[in-house]
Amino acid sequence: MKLCIVTHRVVVGDGQGRVNYEVAWEAIRRGHHVTLVASSVAPELQQHSHVNWIFIPVKGYPTQLFREMAFSMQSGLWLLKHQKEFDLIKVNGAITWVKGDVNAVHFVHSSWLRSPVNLSEQHASLRSTYNWFYTALNADWEKKAFSQAKAIVAVSKQVEKELLEIGVPPERIRVILNGVDLQEFSPGEAKRQTWGLPEGVTLALFAGNAQTPRKNLDTVIRALAQVPELHLVVAGTTTGTTYPQLVVSLGLSKRVHFLEHRTDVPMLMKAVDFLVFPSRYETFGLVVIEAMASGLPVITAVTTGAAEIITPESGIVLPDPDDIQGLAQALTLLTSDREKRHQMGQAARTIAQKYSWANMAQTYLDLFEEFNQS
Incomplete structure (x- = not known):
């Protein structure tokens, strides 16, 4: 042919x-x-x-x-x-x-x-x-x-x-x-000091171009304010946005770590505990399946196309991406239960292997x- x-x-x-x-x-x-x-x-x-x-x-x-x-x-x-x-x-x-x-x-x-x-x-x-x-x-x-x-x-x-x-x-x-590339995105460990990230804390990852409001970083930051034990790393361009000011106004400067655009996301995923990506509009969202392949639980929303492959055993799918309380509850659940994160991560990897x-x-x-x- x-x-x-x-x-x-x-x-x-x-x-x-x-x-x-x-x-x-x-x-x-x-x-x-x-x-x-x-x-x-x-x-x-x-x-x-x-x-x-x-x-x-x-x-x-x-x-x-x-x-x-x-x-x-x-x-x-x-x-x-x-x-x-x-x-x-x-x-x-x-x-x-x-x-x-x-x-x-x-x-x-x-x-x-x-x-x-x-x-x-x-x-x-x-x-x-x-x-x-x-x-x-x-x-x-x-x-x-x-x-x-x-x-x-x-x-x-x-x-x-x-x-x-x-x-x-x-x-x-x-x-x-x-x-998804199952070799590039795979479970493992990486030293957080590579990115200047804190050890000994639960760390969630948000990855995506934060310059567009549809990625919904604002809701993630507001929900984070209700989960005092959790840290957030943002891998995505925030230049020209008000997110750094929002973080300061909510008193989250020590818990939100802006890394801007990264080309080493596969390694970064080995250093975090789960992905949070409740995009307001996403026809698929490769970052979701990449996180799953990396053995990470995922918190996302029904407005993200890749949410269709997430089961209750592998992640949390919110019915409303702008539900701050619902997102805060999901963040709290994964932050407080290390064993649950581990089990969900294993289930996520198993699902990703089909794709x-x-x-x-x-x-x-x-x-x-x-x-x-x-």
């Missing part, structure tokens, strides 16, 4: 990019030829004899919207000339204006446009106006892209629900959850081969 994957990045260290990276390798293992229409491709794939990289340059454009429009136009023009050469074309959302056979959906802009935590709904500003315009355009483009595909892959049940809400026929939707990147990629290729034979 000659497979074409159209995506911005095919690399490790990027959620959507990692999915395409693993799918490409699984296709190669099965003897298929892969053409990558992308702006960035991992060196090991570039050098493979079964891979053809069509470079789509987008650097130099002033905004994300212009970069995506440039990618769509350039990739579309190339595909118009070459699409008949392929047995199957995989795309992501409205990435190109030429139709794809399988469309993998990591985000539904129509749903985000209606979300109460969308920045454009918070307050009027130049940034919020741009975000609204960007989201509205993508929502319109996606509907057309979804209508043209033979199959739509949703990365979670939450995304499936959102696709149904905008009229995608249920028979064309397949749910394939994102995966390796290899298993995910195999499911994608099974789907591709099914359509190629039909």
